[in-house]
Amino acid sequence: xxxxxxxxxxxxxxxKNLQDLVRGIRNHKxxxxxxxxxxxxxxxxxxxxxxxxxxxxAVCKLTYLQMLGYDxxxxxxxxxxxxxxxxFTYKVSCSHQPIRGERxxxxxxxxxxxxxxxxxxxxxxxxxxxxxxxGVALTGLxxxxxxxxxxxxxxxxxxLMSHTKPYIRKKAVLIMYKVFLKYPExxxxxxxxxxxxxxxxxxxxxxxxxxxICELARRNPKNYLSLAPLFFKLMTSxxxxxxxxxxxxxxxxxxxxxxxxGKKLIEPLTNLIHRxxxxxxGMVSKKNLMEIVKKLMLHxxxxxxxxxxxxxxxxxxDICSQSxxxxxxxxxxxxxxxxxxxxxxxxxxxxxIASQMLxxxxxxxxxxxxxxxxMATLLDNGxxxxxxxxxxxxxxxxxxxxxxxxxxxxxxxxxxQTLEAMLRPKVATLPGHIQAxxxxxxxxxxxxxxxxxxxxxxxxxxxxxxxxxIDRLPxxxxxxxxxxxxRASCILQLVKYIQKxxxxxxxxxxxxxxxxxxxxxxxxxxxxxxxxxxxGLDLDAWINEPPSESESEDEKPKAIFTxxxxxxxxxxxxxxxxxxxxxxxxxxxxxxxxxxxxxKTSPSSQKVYQDQPGVEHIPVVQIDLSVPLKVPGMPMSDxxxxxxxxxxxxxxxxxxxxxxxxxxxxxxxxxRADSGPESEEDITPAHHVDIxxxxxPENALPSDDDDKDPNDPHKALDIDLDKYV
Amino acid sequence: xxxxxxxxxxxxxxxxxxxxEHYSEDxxxxxxxxxxxxxxxxxxxxxxxxxxGMLIGGSDNKLIYRHYATLYFVFCVDSxxxxxxxxxxxxxxxETLDKCFENVCELDLIFHVDKVHHxxxxxxxxxxxxxxxxxxxxxxxxxxxxxxxxxxxxxxxxARAVSAVKNMNLPEIxxxxxxxxxxxxxxxxxxxx
Numbered sequence: 001x002x003x004x005x006x007x008x009x010x011x012x013x014x015x016k017n018l019q020d021l022v023r024g025i026r027n028h029k030x031x032x033x034x035x036x037x038x039x040x041x042x043x044x045x046x047x048x049x050x051x052x053x054x055x056x057x058a059v060c061k062l063t064y065l066q067m068l069g070y071d072x073x074x075x076x077x078x079x080x081x082x083x084x085x086x087x088f089t090y091k092v093s094c095s096h097q098p099i100r101g102e103r104x105x106x107x108x109x110x111x112x113x114x115x116x117x118x119x120x121x122x123x124x125x126x127x128x129x130x131x132x133x134x135g136v137a138l139t140g141l142x143x144x145x146x147x148x149x150x151x152x153x154x155x156x157x158x159x160l161m162s163h164t165k166p167y168i169r170k171k172a173v174l175i176m177y178k179v180f181l182k183y184p185e186x187x188x189x190x191x192x193x194x195x196x197x198x199x200x201x202x203x204x205x206x207x208x209x210x211x212x213i214c215e216l217a218r219r220n221p222k223n224y225l226s227l228a229p230l231f232f233k234l235m236t237s238x239x240x241x242x243x244x245x246x247x248x249x250x251x252x253x254x255x256x257x258x259x260x261x262g263k264k265l266i267e268p269l270t271n272l273i274h275r276x277x278x279x280x281x282g283m284v285s286k287k288n289l290m291e292i293v294k295k296l297m298l299h300x301x302x303x304x305x306x307x308x309x310x311x312x313x314x315x316x317x318d319i320c321s322q323s324x325x326x327x328x329x330x331x332x333x334x335x336x337x338x339x340x341x342x343x344x345x346x347x348x349x350x351x352x353i354a355s356q357m358l359x360x361x362x363x364x365x366x367x368x369x370x371x372x373x374x375m376a377t378l379l380d381n382g383x384x385x386x387x388x389x390x391x392x393x394x395x396x397x398x399x400x401x402x403x404x405x406x407x408x409x410x411x412x413x414x415x416x417q418t419l420e421a422m423l424r425p426k427v428a429t430l431p432g433h434i435q436a437x438x439x440x441x442x443x444x445x446x447x448x449x450x451x452x453x454x455x456x457x458x459x460x461x462x463x464x465x466x467x468x469x470i471d472r473l474p475x476x477x478x479x480x481x482x483x484x485x486x487r488a489s490c491i492l493q494l495v496k497y498i499q500k501x502x503x504x505x506x507x508x509x510x511x512x513x514x515x516x517x518x519x520x521x522x523x524x525x526x527x528x529x530x531x532x533x534x535x536g537l538d539l540d541a542w543i544n545e546p547p548s549e550s551e552s553e554d555e556k557p558k559a560i561f562t563x564x565x566x567x568x569x570x571x572x573x574x575x576x577x578x579x580x581x582x583x584x585x586x587x588x589x590x591x592x593x594x595x596x597x598x599x600k601t602s603p604s605s606q607k608v609y610q611d612q613p614g615v616e617h618i619p620v621v622q623i624d625l626s627v628p629l630k631v632p633g634m635p636m637s638d639x640x641x642x643x644x645x646x647x648x649x650x651x652x653x654x655x656x657x658x659x660x661x662x663x664x665x666x667x668x669x670x671x672r673a674d675s676g677p678e679s680e681e682d683i684t685p686a687h688h689v690d691i692x693x694x695x696x697p698e699n700a701l702p703s704d705d706d707d708k709d710p711n712d713p714h715k716a717l718d719i720d721l722d723k724y725v
Numbered sequence: 726x727x728x729x730x731x732x733x734x735x736x737x738x739x740x741x742x743x744x745x746e747h748y749s750e751d752x753x754x755x756x757x758x759x760x761x762x763x764x765x766x767x768x769x770x771x772x773x774x775x776x777x778g779m780l781i782g783g784s785d786n787k788l789i790y791r792h793y794a795t796l797y798f799v800f801c802v803d804s805x806x807x808x809x810x811x812x813x814x815x816x817x818x819x820e821t822l823d824k825c826f827e828n829v830c831e832l833d834l835i836f837h838v839d840k841v842h843h844x845x846x847x848x849x850x851x852x853x854x855x856x857x858x859x860x861x862x863x864x865x866x867x868x869x870x871x872x873x874x875x876x877x878x879x880x881x882x883x884a885r886a887v888s889a890v891k892n893m894n895l896p897e898i899x900x901x902x903x904x905x906x907x908x909x910x911x912x913x914x915x916x917x918x
Contacts (some may be wrong), residue, residue, distance in 0.1 A: 019836045026835075027775035060839055067742050069754040069836070133870050167865065171850060178851050204856060211853050215726060218805055242857055245807040 016042065016059045036065065047078045055082050083140065111211045138171040142178050150183035156191070161193050166202035173197050173438040177215055184716030187216075189722050207243045210234070214246045219714040228254055228261055236268055244272075251327045270308060277315050280456040284319050289327045293320065293337060313341060313349050317356055331360060331367040335504060339374050342397045343415050350396030357400040361408065362522055372411040379421045399434045407442025407520065409448040416465070419445040423472035432481030439476050439487045442469070444516045447497070451509040462509075466499040481648065727811075728786055729756065729801040730845065732834065736864045740834045741795065741841050745852035754778045763904040764790050764797050767773065774808045777801055787885050795831050806854075814857060815838040818848060 016024065028035035046058040059082050062072045141149070157179060160172035175193065180187050197209035217224040226357040230436070235247045255262045284292060296316050316337070328334050338357055352697060361371040378401040405418050412418055422442045427435060443611055446469060453462040473495070476488035501508050533539065682714040732741040739757050748756065759778040767775070769792070777786035781801050789811045790799040796817050820845055826833045834841055847862045848855055855864050
């Protein structure tokens with residue numbers, strides 16, 4: 001008897017374990033099927049043995065064979081038997097085995113076996129002190145849970161959700177999803193506890209809970225709307241990326257049902273998008289820059305009229321101009337991107353685009369021809385851009401365009417056309433600094449045009465050009481902007497002089513060009529520091545004798561002013577006699593008449609001034625305007641804003657609920673969101689955030705060929721959870 | 726939800742297959758073959774995400790794969806999972822395997838597929854992601870390994886000895902073992918296989 005046992009154990013030593021099986025299969029490549037059938041016979045023998053270790057070994061091998069495609073459902077009972085073992089090792093080997101039966105008769109049989117055998121076993125394991133025993137039971141359960149098992153074990157698993165060990169809690173929460181699928185009635189009692197788990201201190205448990213609820217909510221989103229505030233809080237406080245992803249997908253499913261949610265989500269989502277955009281800096285390389293920017297441009301197109309669009313614009317430019325434009329391979333493409341960006345309405349970054357254009361045109365010599373051509377087109381279509389008069393609005397681009405055309409005018413195809421475009425009367429509506437640039441560069445263009453025209457011995461054309469300038473410049477001379485006025489006057493005089501010379505048939509082109517000769521190169525930011533100090537110059541030495549330290553000098557100036565001032569002013573005052581006054585007045589009047597800046601007053605007030613010298617006696621005239629000041633060229637959007645404000649004023653006075661107003665002020669982004677609820681949808685453009693999500697419709701097509709229709713559990717899970725929250 | 730996790734080599738031989746939904750064995754094999762066809766055609770520098778084949782759920786499901794040396798790791802997921810997240814999960818899985826097996830190679834997966842299953846069950850359970858932190862996963866796996874070893878105890882010793890012998894590769898032992906001055910010549914033993 002004893003010998004038998006010893007013999008038996010020695011026999012068992014030479015049983016094939018998993019490695020042997022695998023090795024054997026590899027060595028029998030030619031007759032694999034035969035070898036495997038031999039092995040299966042051996043396995044069947046082993047399963048008949050009493051020794052549980054042997055059986056476990058057999059089950060292990062069966063798992064491997066199943067992966068190769070061999071049907072092992074006949075061993076279901078044995079697998080369950082092994083599971084019943086008290087030893088962890090053996091249990092583990094079964095936990096990966098999805099036990100199932102395809103054929104209906106077998107299915108019933110096997111499920112009965114499983115239910116009757118596994119239930120007590122699993123229950124035993126579930127309450128085991130060893131957390132890994134429980135863990136293994138749960139893992140196994142996830143593979144083969146049946147409706148009956150689910151029903152019976154639901155309460156046990158719910159208890160486990162509050163286990164002391166987070167490892168168990170995590171697994172229990174996750175398995176509840178499978179339990180819900182098989183036994184929908186368990187959702188009602190389990191839900192409050194599941195909700196609690198969302199705030200579990202352990203992050204693993206929390207993310208498991210988020211996982212389960214997100215899965216459930218995908219199918220029946222409306223039941224989970226009440227959880228939205230809780231998820232919002234989680235989203236803003238969590239740093240776990242998996243959790244964030246799941247919650248955002250969940251919101252994607254919920255937002256169509258609750259539009260206000262979308263508005264509330266904008267802020268945190270924009271933060272996330274900013275973080276993502278910041279990543280782009282590091283991501284960019286020569287190859288992908290163009291594609292990335294193309295994608296960003298698509299986004300820019302989609303994001304109409306939001307600050308997001310401006311952010312994108314800044315980002316695009318930042319990325320492109322990184323490290324001295326090191327990533328740009330094709331500057332023509334970059335210039336065309338910049339020109340496309342100018343078509344954006346309402347941007348506040350016109351100066352940024354303008355400075356980029358200037359930068360590229362100056363630094364990249366090769367691109368100047370292309371750039372100049374593009375800028376000329378821009379100038380021709382300048383009237384399209386003059387609608388936006390804001391500081392830093394898109395009309396800033398015209399500043400750059402004019403300068404580039406003027407400086408590099410030798411590349412222009414049709415300088416005459418551009419000159420003409422620059423001097424159109426509409427230009428006078430542009431902001432002052434832009435007009436100034438226009439005028440100056442018109443002069444540069446004039447030089448180029450002259451050079452061209454004089455070469456062709458067509459003096460009439462040259463004279464016509466001069467005449468054009470003389471005709472158009474006076475408009476600028478009358479401009480209210482100082483700089484424009486000065487430049488225009490200078491250039492006008494110059495052109496008049498040139499015209500005189502032209503009439504005498506003198507070639508002037510050379511000299512005019514000489515006015516604008518020389519390249520303007522970009523200056524390095526540290527250039528100033530690097531200017532070498534000439535020899536013999538000591539910057540720290542005193543230029544003059546340092547003031548002496550004597551105190552008398554300090555006092556003296558004070559004394560002069562404090563003592564002598566009263567002496568000086570009054571005598572001066574009394575010295576002046578009537579004649580002096582009259583003379584001075586005449587001189588002043590002359591000056592004022594000649595001074596274009598002096599606003600001439602009406603004779604009555606002048607008289608008053610004459611009679612009573614001294615500032616106090618000039619009466620203050622109230623300007624009484626019945627008609628409101630109309631600023632020409634004011635953009636349309638300002639009018640809308642005014643209308644909006646007026647309407648809001650009315651509503652505020654009507655509505656007396658102050659809390660609502662305060663709330664809206666907190667939540668709103670910008671002034672638009674502050675308006676009343678009824679009108680919000682009408683006026684404001686959709687502040688919608690594009691969350692891409694693939695929604696599963698209620699009646700999704702079955703995706704697996706399980707016996708039951710998988711949609712049934714989800715339909716059954718469609719209950720109102722608000723009572724249980 | 727994750728529908729399936731597959732590992733197969735460059736010739737399409739499955740090294741690990743875990744399905745989280747019920748299919749028959751034939752369907753499973755077909756799915757493995759189909760997935761292999763889809764994935765092996767891909768160039769090295771194209772996107773790691775593609776739509777699932779007809780059997781695995783068509784366009785609703787996506788295949789997210791990574792190619793490491795001779796192995797393809799493929800996760801079949803539906804739309805509730807983030808593609809980049811799963812890609813990261815594959816990376817974590819492979820790194821965990823590397824830690825547990827010490828410079829893992831395909832042979833390790835071939836001969837220790839049960840261990841791979843254990844590791845995977847610490848990461849994904851019932852089709853949902855359980856744990857993504859590598860250290861956590863390794864802690865639990867190690868703890869469970871220790872449990873197994875301590876359970877086996879003395880009784881497991883003969884079995885371990887036998888498998889050690891089987892794993893020994895005699896032809897590779899050096900012919901000459903040099904310990905200082907003494908030189909022992911190892912006789913040329915016949916192959917045990």
